[in-house]
Amino acid sequence: METRRYTTKQIEQAAADLKAGKLVAFPTETVYGLGADATNPEAVKQVYAAKGRPSDNPLIVHVAKISTVEHYAAGVSQQFKRLVDAFWPGSLTIILPLKHAAFDTVVTGGLKTAAFRMPNNAATLALIEAAGVPLVGPSANTSGKPSPTLADHVLHDLNGKIAGVIDDGPTGVGLESTVIDLSVATPVILRPGVVTQEAIERVIGPIRTNQHRVSATEIPKAPGMKYKHYAPNAQVYIVPSATDFKAAISWASQQNVPFGLMAVDQVLTQQSAVRFKDQFSLGNSVTSASQHLFEGLRYFDLNPEIKIILVQGFEKLGVGLAYMNRLEKAAGQQYFTSK
Missing domain, CATH: 3.90.870.10 (DHBP synthase)
Incomplete structure (x- = not known):
């Protein structure tokens, strides 16, 4: 067809x-x-x-x-x-x-x-x-x-x-x-x-x-409640805040695989001297990040060499709640932590 x-x-x-x-x-x-x-x-x-x-x-x-x-x-x-x-x-x-x-x-x-x-x-x-x-x-x-x-x-x-x-x-x-x-x-x-x-x-x-987690045998009442969603081929790690990127990049550099960054322009500019494989701009706010989240994940899907994607997280307020809902599913709840 x-x-x-x-x-x-x-x-x-x-x-x-x-x-x-x-x-x-x-x-x-x-x-x-x-x-x-x-x-x-x-x-x-x-x-x-x-x-x-x-x-x-x-x-x-x-x-x-x-x-x-x-x-x-x-x-x-x-x-x-x-x-x-x-x-x-x-x-x-x-x-x-x-x-x-x-x-x-x-x-x-x-x-x-x-x-x-x-x-x-x-x-x-x-x-x-x-x-x-x-x-x-x-x-x-x-x-x-x-x-x-x-x-x-x-x-x-x-x-x-x-x-x-x-x-x-x-x-x-x-x-x-x-x-x-x-x-x-x-x-x-x-x-x-x-x-x-x-x-x-x-x-x-x-x-x-909704606070209810849908079980394996339960029929969800709405899309996106039960199955893993939005995941690119590379493993996504959520970087909780802009100030965590330096430590996250240091960690990713030690994994000996190509990695990329998805963050707002200010964060990307601050990391310009750091070696990483590729980057995708989420604009300048949580609103623009929400508009471009899926586009960014697909951008990295077109580069199979990338194995890790570090993505900026935002506070779960307003549109940030929707953004984090999708990002957590894309990452399988995987957050970067320095601890």
């Missing part, structure tokens, strides 16, 4: 592929998603096969209209309506209880809930409208690898496995959406993102954050 690179002016052609049961990757403001008709179980099964994704990992349903959610959900609450008014289209995914048999179990992982999102990308909203159906859309990458923030990343992983990808340039946010569960008595954030707990609580009042 030849994977086509669609422009944003070729939405109708991409929608025709989706209607035919094929897979098309689409851009969002967060990362690129791998689209399939959410009402076509055979098409959805292809998503799992193309990604190598475990089939008990539920999929987010992408919509272009609130009425689509109301069609499938078993009622929507005032909390849902307030969140939609505040954050849609945008980087917030909302889990709701479903009407009986609203979606096939291949979409829901066998749960009685589904996660819904309206992405903030004009091309993808037009694609959903043209296809006439909601689209599942997990990240368009090989399962477990860094999420794609460019169409080139999609093609690197999935070329020949999907019908096409709509190229709309780099994504703006760079981290997957916040996931909040409204199917429980007290809403709970299951995956942090750029829509923070503080921002949500200003809209609907107190909520909880």
Whole structure:
């Protein structure tokens, strides 16, 4: 199969592929998603096969209209309506209880809930409208690898496995959406993102954050809760703060393997006299670091010589919580420590 690179002016052609049961990757403001008709179980099964994704990992349903959610959900609450008014289209995914048999179990992982999102990308909203159906859309990458923030990343992983990808340039946010569960008595954030707990609580009042670790036999309610994610080929070590880089570099130098650095510009400038194999700039703040985290991990994946990547950590506040959530999974919780 030849994977086509669609422009944003070729939405109708991409929608025709989706209607035919094929897979098309689409851009969002967060990362690129791998689209399939959410009402076509055979098409959805292809998503799992193309990604190598475990089939008990539920999929987010992408919509272009609130009425689509109301069609499938078993009622929507005032909390849902307030969140939609505040954050849609945008980087917030909302889990709701479903009407009986609203979606096939291949979409829901066998749960009685589904996660819904309206992405903030004009091309993808037009694609959903043209296809006439909601689209599942997990990240368009090989399962477990860094999420794609460019169409080139999609093609690197999935070329020949999907019908096409709509190229709309780099994504703006760079981290997957916040996931909040409204199917429980007290809403709970299951995956942090750029829509923070503080921002949500200003809209609907107190909520909880997930502290539960999903067991090997348990079905997760949201993506990214159970399996190792975002990992490049090299071992990632989190450097807790900018002041720890000197010691971390000294340690890495003694491992007798090529290593690289991912940090903000100020840190990279301070280490310019140190010998290391390669570097990737995370910009100048935790916000820019979040936008470029996956891009940096993929950058080093293209250099198989690199065996260790030292990546700057940030305080777990605001967007830093989402950044560290992804980075800890990429590193397998491995931190550099001088002790």
